Amino acid sequence: MGSLGKPIILMVAMYVFLKFVLPYIPGSAPLPSSLIVLYLLLTGSGIVIFETVSKESKDAFWGPIQRFLTGEALGGLQALRYGVLIFFPLLVGWQTYGSTAVSDLPPMESRTIHPAPPGEYTGLSNPVPKTPDNIMQGKGFYAAYCSPCHGGNFDGKGPAARGFIPAPANFADPTTIAMLQESYLFWRIKKGGVGLPIEGAPWKSAMPRWEVELPDEWIWKIIMGEYDGAHQSPRTWE
Amino acid sequence: MKPANQMMKQVLRYGTAATMAMMIGSASLGYAQESVSVRATLMTGGLPLEDPNAAVWSSAPPATFPMSPQVHWQNRIQEVTVKDVIVRALHDGNQMAVLLEYADPTQDPDDAAALEFMVGDKKAHFAHGQPMLQVEGGPVNIWFWKNKTDKAVDMSAKGFGTLKPQEHQDVKAKGVYANGTWKIVFSRNLSTGHAEEDVQITPGEFISIAFAVWDGRKDGSGDLVEKGSQKAVSSWWYFRADAPPDYSGYMYAAIAAALALGFQFVLIRKLKKGQ
Structure with missing residues (x-):
């Protein structure tokens, strides 16, 4: 009889492990529920294969399930049997409703934050010498043209930023200009x-x-001022 | 050997627990996204086309959207009066009405507001359908209201400098100012005969909407502070007119449940016969 108890304990243990243990292992992340279901299905089919390799184990495995479904000699569990027989169609109906009902949510949108630049904007190096004067000029241009949205503190929180989606980039965030090349910013x-x-x-x-309003040289200086002001360095290839 | 009953209890307990946990896990997935749309509630009876203060507006859920100064193109402005707009919408299957509401400390003749929609299947840039370099964009339909005339102008644009009134004027508007708040109703038929220049609204489908507001106040030398491209703008948001209630989901659920029930009976009969 233990041959049916053990698989169920195994399934529950597997679920608990995937849902509550695995995400906390360093370097791991919570699993999407679809993946958890997939793993549980794999575990389940493994158990079924294992339990049905011999006639004896097959009988021990299916016997209790058959007896429960047919309701033979169930005694006090008869009520539970009816419960399961009612619950299962309701569950199927509920899942069907959930998958056919029209969603009230707007279409999901995915946006690539740093898409690939056109070929001519890869690998350009800043032609303006990195002198304190040029950096200061760049910061001046930044204050005039960029700071209304990207913020005086380079944090993307300028006074004009509030209504814009996507929000203006926060240059102090290590996932923006710090992982991009100067060439990319130029584009x-x-x-x-x-x-x-x-x-x-x-x-x-x-x-x-900005190409219709600012000369290239100013843009290169702005890039310099941005990195300096946000305390970041451009990504390089070494 | 454990008695069969005891074992069955165990099976049920664990099985139910696992099923419940999976159901809760999958059910919580659907509700993560915030509301980012204007919902035009379906109503019967007359739409308040001319009345921004009609009681029926309270039956439409309000949606609030933040505004920014227009900075995408010259001439820019760095600061604007209106920081948020509150939007409600109603429709009756033929016509729709959108109520735009915002705080403005003064009523001026040059106060103005506009709704903007993408037209057709092509994406349009929110700044007047400004041409995009790598994507072929579509036109925008702009419904412009001005306090001076208290009327709407139905306009089209595909990039800055291309804005012009349409030959067919299909939009109406009416504004009321009270207690430092503008309330403006824009209204139109859900569909018009000119799908290439007018947004067509199909109940149940999401379309893109954006907002613009001009505070018509003047500076010390008598010049307008907000005019033309110097205005408050929003990003694109979604707009949807509610579809008539659809009960087909219940029907499919009932069919699926009946099939599952039938499957159980067949299975149990087979098992009993087999023994």
Whole structure:
């Protein structure tokens, strides 16, 4: 009889492990519920294969299930049997309703934050010498043109930022300019939001296309001022 | 050997616990996203097309959207009066009405507001459908209201400098100012005969909407502070007119439950016969 108890304990233990233990192992992350279901299905089919290799183990495994379903000699468990027989169709109906009902949620949107730049904007190096004067000039241009949205503190919290989605980039965040090359910033500043490829959702970005207003030299200086002001360094290839 | 009953109890206990845990896990997935849309509630009876203060507006859920100064293109402005707009919408299956509400300390003749929609299947940039460099964009439909005339102008644009009133004027608007608050109702038929320039609203489908507001106050030298591209703007948000109630989900659920029930009976009969 233990041959049915053990598999169930194993399944529950597997679920508890996947849901509550695995996410806390360093370097791990919570599993999506679809993956948990998949792992449980694999565990379940493994158990079924294992339990049905011999005639004896197969009988020991299926016997109790058959007796429960047919209701033979169940005694006090008869009520539970009816409960299960009622609960199962309701569960199927509920799941069907959940998967066919029209969603009230707007379409999900995914936006690539740093999409690939066009070929001509990869690997360019800043032609402006990195002198204190140039950095200071860059910060001056930044204050005039960029800070209304990207913020005087380079944190993306400028006074004009509040209504914009996507929010203006926070340059102090290590996942923005610190992981990009100067060449990439040059492209993004020059072409602005409308220059993004489709995966970057260009129709939503308020970033101006600065090439129509600022000379390239100013843009290179702004890049310098941004890195200096945000205490970040451009990504390099070494 | 344990008695069969005891073992069955165990089976049920663990099985139910595991099933419940999985159900709770999957049910909590669907509710993570915030509300980012205007919902036009379906109503019967007259829509309050001319009345921003009609009681029926309270039956439409309000949605609040933050505003920014327009910075995408020259001429820019660094600061604007209106920081948020509150939006409600109603429809009756033929017509729709959108109520735009915002705080403005003064009523000025040049106060103005606008709704913007994407038209058709192509994405349009929120700044007047400004051309995009790597994506072919579509036009936008702009419903512009001005206090001076208290009327709407139905307009089209595909990039800055291309904004112009349409030949067919399908939109109405009416504004009321009281206690430092503007309330403006825009209304139109859900669909028009001009799908290439007018947004077409199909109940149940999400479309993109954005907002713009001009505070018509003047500076010390008598010049307008907010005018033209110097205005408060929002990003794109979603708009949806509620579809008529749909009960087909219940029908599918009932069919599925009946099938599961039938499966149980067949299975049990087979098992009993087999023995």
